[in-house]
Structures are given as structure tokens and as C-alpha cells.
Amino acid sequence: MLSYRNRRTGEVHVPEPGSWMADRLDGLPQVWEPVESVEGTLPPVRPARSARKSEWVAYALTRGYTREDAESLSRDDLARLLDDPDAEPEA
Structure with missing residues (x-):
């Protein structure tokens, strides 16, 4: 399944394939990096220093x-x- 990771914040979205959100994230490659999840999981991403x-x-x-x-x-x-x-x- 294809997921998208925000290059600045590390936030990850897993949109429904073919949805408007998937199209939107795919159209913003400078901000959202497509990542292929392995067995449904993504490696942990270090939060931003200002994260909750x-x-x-x-x-x-x-x-x-x-x-x-x-x-x-x-x-x-x-x-x-x-x-x-x-x-x-x-x-």
C-alpha cells in the first residue's frame, strides 16, 4: 500500500487508493514523499522537536x-x- 510522508514534519498519511486525497498528495511531491509500506507498516519516523x-x-x-x-x-x-x-x- 502506498503512503505519503511529509518531508518537513514526518507526518504520514495512508489515503484510500484512487481517492481525492491520494491524488492531492501525489500532486505535491515537494512536500509529500510517496513511501511503500512493508507488510502494512512504516518505519517509525522521529517526530519534529516541537511535536506533542x-x-x-x-x-x-x-x-x-x-x-x-x-x-x-x-x-x-x-x-x-x-x-x-x-x-x-x-x-
Whole structure:
């Protein structure tokens, strides 16, 4: 299934094939990058630094952190911690 990722924000849309939204996103290649999902999933995209805390928590979960640990940190702490691609949760 074809999805579209916003090049600036990382936001992902999965429009219905052939819909007006699919046509609209396809017509804006400077902003919306088409990506082919593998087995219905997309790799996690790092949220924008200004994204809501809930987006950072969801991203932290994909990186192996527990919900409890991720929610105990501030949005800015999550952004700093997850900026490091080698950062791993403590066991």
C-alpha cells in the first residue's frame, strides 16, 4: 500500500487508493514523499522537536522504551534522549 510522508514534519498519511486525497498528495511531491509500506507498516519516523509529547512517547515505544518510562520524561527530555540514534533504553 502506498503512503505519503511529509518531508518537513514526518507526518504520514495512508489515503484510500484512487481517492481525492491520494491524488492531492501525489500532486505535491515537494512536500509529500510517496513511501511503500512493508507488510502494512512504516518505519517509525522521529517526530519534529516541537511535536506533542504524545508523539514523542509513541516514538519512544518504537525504540524499546516502556510507556511508563517515556511518560515520566518531559517532551524536551524525550527529544534530547531520542536525538541520539545509538541511545538504548536501560535494561
